[in-house]
Amino acid sequence: MPKIAFLECSRCQHRESADVPRTVCPVCAGTFYVRYDLSEFKGTAVRDSLPQTDSMWRYSPVLPDALPVTLAEGWTPIMASRRNPNVLLKEEGANPTGTFxxxxxxxxxxxxxxxxxxxxxxxxxxxxxxxxxxxxxxxxxxxxxxxxxxxxxxxxxxxxxxxxxxxxxxxxxxxxxxxxxxxxxxxxxxxVSTLKEPFRVEGKKTMGYELVEQLGWEYPDAVFYPTGGGVGLIGMWKAFLEMEELGWVSGKRPKMIACQAAGCEPVTKAYREGKDASEMFQNAHTLASGLRVPKPYGDYIILDVVRESGGTVISQTDNEIFASIQDWGRNEGILLSPEGAAATAAYDRLIENGFLKKTDRVVIFNTGTGNKYTDVLNVMQRAHHAV
Structure with a gap:
C-alpha cells in the first residue's frame, strides 16, 4: 500500500501533509485530493497481480497505507440488461448497508x-x-x-x-x-461531511477501478451516475486519471453523465446556464432523497468533469423516475433505487434525443437497493397514479 505523498487542493493546488486529519483547504476552502507516490505500482504486471479479495481493498496499491475498517464492501456485480447487452448496470445495492x-x-x-x-x-x-x-x-x-x-x-x-x-x-x-x-x-x-474530508472520495474512486477491471481493463463509452453530492462521479474521474498514470488503462475516457431530479437540479441548472458552480436550489423537493442536495459542495468539480469528458447533466421528474423503476422491475427483475432510476431514465432520454446510440457501451449505476425505499416507493406509486 502506498504512503500518502500529500493532500492537494482541487481548486488552488495548495498542498498540505496528511500527517494529521484535515478538512478543507485553508487557503480557498476547496476539497483536498489524496496524492500518492505511485511509481512502484506502474505497469500491467502490478495490475494483473492485484490482491484476490472480493472487496474494494483489492485496490490497496492505490489506497492509503492503513489497517482497513471493512465490512467486505465493493466488488459489486455488473450486469448486462436483458434488452440491450450494451447497457450494463453496476449494482451498488450489493454493498454493506445496501448502497455505494x-x-x-x-x-x-x-x-x-x-x-x-x-x-x-x-x-x-x-x-x-x-x-x-x-x-x-x-x-x-x-x-x-x-x-x-x-x-x-x-x-x-x-x-x-x-x-x-x-x-x-x-x-x-x-x-x-x-x-x-x-x-x-x-x-x-x-x-466527515461530503467532500469536507479527503477520504470518502478515495473509497468511492474504487468504483472506477472496478468497472474498468470488470470490462477487461477497457473504458465504456459513457457512465451514468446519480448525482446529489457527486462524490462517486468525482472519485471515478480521479480513478481514471490514476489508472492512466499507472498504465493500467488507455483509450478515450467515458462521457460522464450526471443525473439529477427535476425537483432538485442545481448542477443541471448551472450546466445549462454555462456556469462554473451552482446556486442554492430553492424549494428542493424530490422523493429520490439521495438527490435532494440543493447545493453540492463539489459542484465546481462535477461541472469540470462533465465538460472535460464530453458528457452532460440531465434531470428527471419523480414520475419519470417511478416509471423507470417499474420498467426495470417488470422487464429486468431488478428493483432500482429512486436515484438509480434517475440514471436509467436519463439513458432512455439520451437515446431518444440522439446524444447516445444503442450501440454505445454504457455503465449505469444503481447506487442502492430499492429494498431500502419501500416506504418511499409506496408514496411514489400513489403520486404516480394520482396524476
Missing part, C-alpha cells in the same frame, strides 16, 4: 481510526448516515448523524441499530450541515 456509501465510509473510518479520532458527525440525505453509523461502530468511533426527518425509514432504523446518535431535522441536508458546522467545535466532532 459503504465504500466512502469504510475508507473514511479507516483513516479516522488511524488518526485516533474519537467522535465524528455527518449531515446526510439518508444513506451516508446509515453507512457512517455502521462503519463508526466497526471502528469503535462515536457517530452523530443529522438527517432530514422524511428520510427513508430504513436509514433511521440503521442509525438506531448501529448505536449512532441520530437527530432528525425539519429541513434539508443543507440545514443538517449548518447544525454540524455550528456544534462541531464545542462537541469535539470531526466533520
Amino acid at each position: 456509501k459503504a465504500r466512502g465510509m469504510s475508507l473514511c473510518m479507516t483513516m479516522m481510526k488511524h488518526y485516533g479520532v474519537q467522535k465524528v458527525a455527518v449531515p446526510s440525505a439518508g444513506n451516508a448516515g446509515g453507512a457512517c453509523a455502521a462503519y463508526a461502530a466497526a471502528a469503535g468511533i462515536e457517530a452523530h448523524v443529522f438527517m432530514p426527518q422524511d428520510v427513508p425509514l430504513a436509514n433511521q432504523v440503521e442509525c438506531i441499530a448501529y448505536g449512532a446518535h441520530m437527530t432528525l431535522v425539519d429541513g434539508l441536508i443543507s440545514d443538517c450541515a449548518k447544525i454540524v458546522a455550528s456544534r462541531k467545535e464545542e462537541e469535539g466532532w470531526f466533520d
Whole structure:
C-alpha cells in the first residue's frame, strides 16, 4: 500500500501533509485530493497481480497505507440488461448497508481510526448516515448523524441499530450541515461531511477501478451516475486519471453523465446556464432523497468533469423516475433505487434525443437497493397514479 505523498487542493493546488486529519483547504476552502507516490505500482504486471479479495481493498496499491475498517464492501456485480447487452448496470445495492456509501465510509473510518479520532458527525440525505453509523461502530468511533426527518425509514432504523446518535431535522441536508458546522467545535466532532474530508472520495474512486477491471481493463463509452453530492462521479474521474498514470488503462475516457431530479437540479441548472458552480436550489423537493442536495459542495468539480469528458447533466421528474423503476422491475427483475432510476431514465432520454446510440457501451449505476425505499416507493406509486 502506498504512503500518502500529500493532500492537494482541487481548486488552488495548495498542498498540505496528511500527517494529521484535515478538512478543507485553508487557503480557498476547496476539497483536498489524496496524492500518492505511485511509481512502484506502474505497469500491467502490478495490475494483473492485484490482491484476490472480493472487496474494494483489492485496490490497496492505490489506497492509503492503513489497517482497513471493512465490512467486505465493493466488488459489486455488473450486469448486462436483458434488452440491450450494451447497457450494463453496476449494482451498488450489493454493498454493506445496501448502497455505494459503504465504500466512502469504510475508507473514511479507516483513516479516522488511524488518526485516533474519537467522535465524528455527518449531515446526510439518508444513506451516508446509515453507512457512517455502521462503519463508526466497526471502528469503535462515536457517530452523530443529522438527517432530514422524511428520510427513508430504513436509514433511521440503521442509525438506531448501529448505536449512532441520530437527530432528525425539519429541513434539508443543507440545514443538517449548518447544525454540524455550528456544534462541531464545542462537541469535539470531526466533520466527515461530503467532500469536507479527503477520504470518502478515495473509497468511492474504487468504483472506477472496478468497472474498468470488470470490462477487461477497457473504458465504456459513457457512465451514468446519480448525482446529489457527486462524490462517486468525482472519485471515478480521479480513478481514471490514476489508472492512466499507472498504465493500467488507455483509450478515450467515458462521457460522464450526471443525473439529477427535476425537483432538485442545481448542477443541471448551472450546466445549462454555462456556469462554473451552482446556486442554492430553492424549494428542493424530490422523493429520490439521495438527490435532494440543493447545493453540492463539489459542484465546481462535477461541472469540470462533465465538460472535460464530453458528457452532460440531465434531470428527471419523480414520475419519470417511478416509471423507470417499474420498467426495470417488470422487464429486468431488478428493483432500482429512486436515484438509480434517475440514471436509467436519463439513458432512455439520451437515446431518444440522439446524444447516445444503442450501440454505445454504457455503465449505469444503481447506487442502492430499492429494498431500502419501500416506504418511499409506496408514496411514489400513489403520486404516480394520482396524476
